[in-house]
Amino acid sequence: MIIQQQIHQRLLESLDVHHLILENESHMHNVPVGSESHFKLVMISNDFIGKRLVQRHQLIYASLQEEMQHIHALAMHLYTLDEWQDREQSAPLSPKCHGGE
Numbered sequence: 001m002i003i004q005q006q007i008h009q010r011l012l013e014s015l016d017v018h019h020l021i022l023e024n025e026s027h028m029h030n031v032p033v034g035s036e037s038h039f040k041l042v043m044i045s046n047d048f049i050g051k052r053l054v055q056r057h058q059l060i061y062a063s064l065q066e067e068m069q070h071i072h073a074l075a076m077h078l079y080t081l082d083e084w085q086d087r088e089q090s091a092p093l094s095p096k097c098h099g100g101e
Contacts, residue, residue, distance in 0.1 A: 003036040007067050011043065014063040018081050019044040025075075025094055037072040042091040044084045053078070 026035040077091040
């Protein structure tokens with residue numbers, strides 16, 4: 001749980017976070033038990049206002065440069081507060097992994 005905590009803390013320190021959900025989805029993949037390799041991030045921030053999706057992703061990657069060296073995948077669902085409310089405060093479910101089955 002060390003990487004997950006580092007990601008969570010780094011995002012809180014570097015961006016104006018209104019709401020943040022960070023799920024370790026490693027258990028859904030063909031990795032050893034206890035792995036921290038696959039994450040899903042749902043984040044609501046007004047730092048995303050006026051930014052295209054790729055720019056939002058770039059903000060996250062810039063904030064997590066060190067942490068990204070230690071994980072395999074980060075699924076990102078990034079919204080402004082207005083977008084989040086329009087979505088009725090829900091993000092898409094993650095697809096099932098087909099690798100390693």
